[in-house]
Structure formats: structure tokens, C-alpha cells
Amino acid sequence: MKRILPLLIIVLFLSGCGVPKEYSGVSTKMGTVVTMHIYMSGEDITPKVDALLEKLETEELSRKISTSEIGRANANAGKAEVFPLSEPLLEDLKILQQLSEDSGGAFDCTIGPLSDLWNMDELATKDPASLSREVIPTKEEIENALQRVGYDRLVLRENGIVLSEGMVLDLGAAGKGIAGDRVVALLKKENVDAAVISIGGSVVTYGTKPDKSPWQVAITDPFGEKEYAGILTLVGTHFVSTSGDYERFIEVDGVRYHHILDPHTGYPVTNGLKSVTIVCDSGILSDALSTACFVIGEEEGIKLAEKYGAEALFIKEDGSVIMTDGMQAIYKEY
Numbered sequence: 232m233k234r235i236l237p238l239l240i241i242v243l244f245l246s247g248c249g250v251p252k253e254y255s256g257v258s259t260k261m262g263t264v265v266t267m268h269i270y271m272s273g274e275d276i277t278p279k280v281d282a283l284l285e286k287l288e289t290e291e292l293s294r295k296i297s298t299s300e301i302g303r304a305n306a307n308a309g310k311a312e313v314f315p316l317s318e319p320l321l322e323d324l325k326i327l328q329q330l331s332e333d334s335g336g337a338f339d340c341t342i343g344p345l346s347d348l349w350n351m352d353e354l355a356t357k358d359p360a361s362l363s364r365e366v367i368p369t370k371e372e373i374e375n376a377l378q379r380v381g382y383d384r385l386v387l388r389e390n391g392i393v394l395s396e397g398m399v400l401d402l403g404a405a406g407k408g409i410a411g412d413r414v415v416a417l418l419k420k421e422n423v424d425a426a427v428i429s430i431g432g433s434v435v436t437y438g439t440k441p442d443k444s445p446w447q448v449a450i451t452d453p454f455g456e457k458e459y460a461g462i463l464t465l466v467g468t469h470f471v472s473t474s475g476d477y478e479r480f481i482e483v484d485g486v487r488y489h490h491i492l493d494p495h496t497g498y499p500v501t502n503g504l505k506s507v508t509i510v511c512d513s514g515i516l517s518d519a520l521s522t523a524c525f526v527i528g529e530e531e532g533i534k535l536a537e538k539y540g541a542e543a544l545f546i547k548e549d550g551s552v553i554m555t556d557g558m559q560a561i562y563k564e565y
């Protein structure tokens with residue numbers, strides 16, 4: 232009897248029962264490239280991940296889609312009554328509101344009037360030669376938009392929000408992280424063994440690969456000179472997010488204008504940083520913190536990251552790299 236049991240286990244193993252397969256996929260979702268590698272023994276769920284991202288973008292987050300929750304909330308700004316939101320979205324807004332407070336307003340998801348004014352999403356796709364000084368907003372326009380920006384004026388109620396006239400929510404700085412959280416919930420539900428999924432500048436590592444090797448996540452070189460700036464070696468589930476001045480920008484008269492805005496001045500942040508990478512155990516926070524830390528700079532940024540139990544890496548214009556202690560253990564320069 233003693234011999235039979237191990238044999239039985241070996242036979243079950245060889246027959247393929249429980250042996251994970253690797254499924255891969257590439258698609259365009261949330262305005263960016265999504266790549267997936269999923270290890271599991273069941274059916275391929277990459278189409279389910281795609282469907283989830285599509286639904287999240289079109290039904291909840293996009294401010295450019297008038298029928299999404301955010302689109303409809305924005306269209307209802309100025310109407311005194313509470314605009315109802317789904318519970319997960321409301322929870323996410325609470326987290327972002329708290330981060331706005333903790334970052335002294337450096338992170339602000341009511342930045343919509345300014346993002347609309349700068350229109351960087353569209354300008355960055357245009358032929359650089361076609362851009363002249365006229366595309367840069369005037370001081371007056373910026374001042375006008377600033378009057379409609381302010382996280383402290385976003386009222387969160389039990390089942391919804393109140394936006395005053397002219398306010399515009401923009402979840403661009405946290406959307407891919409929110410997507411990461413939702414994807415991980417799906418991976419758990421589907422009994423996935425392990426996965427690595429990247430949604431633009433946000434990456435999720437989940438579980439442990441069948442060969443037990445750690446995850447390796449490359450950090451983009453913000454100068455565009457090397458294949459990548461460095462590599463993160465991660466074990467288990469993590470959320471990695473990078474914000475940089477190289478992602479969406481234009482150059483006019485030799486000046487670079489990029490898509491991360493300082494909610495206090497209304498202008499793109501200029502503080503000597505090229506990029507910020509955050510590693511933490513929450514998708515929404517990794518994404519939002521990378522933006523927040525980019526705005527407040529390395530000194531305050533390290534404190535903010537530590538407050539949230541996150542690791543942070545700052546790459547500066549002069550090429551120097553500054554990081555939290557925990558980051559030193561997982562980051563290797565390329």
C-alpha cells in the first residue's frame with residue numbers, strides 16, 4: 232500500500248491534470264498596449280481580461296465617453312443633486328481623495344479642465360512640425376481652468392458624488408492602476424496560478440511562475456538611450472507603475488510640455504525629474520502615487536511613498552537615480 236500512493240500521484244501528474252499552460256495575448260485597451268502572460272490549468276482567460284478592460288474603460292472610467300459613469304458624472308456637474316456612482320468606483324474615488332490630501336493637492340483627479348485645455352493626448356499624436364506656440368494655452372486660459380480644479384471641492388457621499396459647475400473628473404492618472412486591481416480580482420476568481428500583465432506604464436505580477444523563477448519587470452529608460460533603465464526582480468503579487476515626462480509630450484520653441492500637470496500652477500511639472508516608478512500592493516495606489524510623486528519631487532515623494540508602504544524610484548534629468556531603501560533590494564540598473 233505504501234508504494235501505491237506515490238505512484239498514483241505520479242500518474243495523475245503525467246496525465247496533465249493540474250499542469251498549468253501559458254496563455255499570451257496582446258491588445259490595445261484604455262488607449263494603450265496591453266500584454267499578458269497567464270499561467271493556469273483551465274481554459275484561456277485572456278479574452279476575459281480584454282473584455283474586463285474594455286468594460287472598465289467604456290462603462291466606468293473614460294471621461295471621453297459620454298455614457299461612462301465618469302462621462303455622465305461630468306455632464307451632470309453643477310446640478311446640485313448627488314450623482315450616483317457604482318460602489319467600486321466610489322471606493323476608488325475615496326482612495327484618490329485621500330491621496331490628494333496626503334500629497335497636498337499634487338495629485339488631483341479634478342484636473343479635467345486643465346487636461347482638456349492642454350489637450351496633450353491629442354497634440355502628442357500630431358506631427359511635431361505642425362505645432363506652433365498657438366497650441367500652448369494662455370495664462371488667462373490656465374487661470375480660468377484652475378478655478379474649476381480642486382479635489383477639496385469634490386463632494387463624496389454615501390452613494391455618489393457632487394460636482395459643482397464646470398468641474399471635470401479625470402482618472403487618467405489612476406485608471407490603469409484601477410484596471411490592475413480589477414484584473415487581479417478576476418485572476419483570483421479564475422484560479423490563475425500566475426500572471427504578468429502590463430497595461431501601458433502599469434504592470435501587475437501575480438503569483439509564482441510554474442518554474443518558480445522571480446518576475447523581472449523592465450523600467451523604461453526615460454532618456455530613450457538604453458534598452459531599459461533597469462530591472463525590478465519581484466516575487467509574488469505586485470503592482471508597478473511608472474510616470475514620466477516622455478510618455479505624452481510636445482516640444483514648442485525648444486521647450487518640452489508633457490502630460491503631468493502641477494494642479495497648483497496649471498503647467499506641466501518642471502522639477503528636474505524624468506520618471507518615477509512605484510512598486511506596491513495596490514494597483515490604484517501604484518499608479519496614482521507615481522503621478523503624485525512625480526509632481527512633488529523626490530524628497531517629499533519618498534516620504535509619501537513610505538507613508539503608503541510603497542517603494543519608489545526617481546530618475547532625474549541629470550541621470551542620477553534616487554530610491555527608497557526597499558527599492559535598493561529589488562532594482563538593478565541596466
Ligand code: ADP
Nearest residue numbers: 337338339346403404432474478490491492522
Ligand atoms: P500615464 O497615463 O501616461 O501612465 P500618469 O499615470 O502619470 O501617466 O497620468 C497622467 C494623466 O493623468 C494625464 O494625462 C492627465 O489626464 C492626468 N493628470 C495630469 N496631471 C495630474 C495630476 N497632477 N493629478 C492627477 N491627474 C493628473
Ligand code: MG
Nearest residue numbers: 404518519522
Ligand atoms: Mg499614474
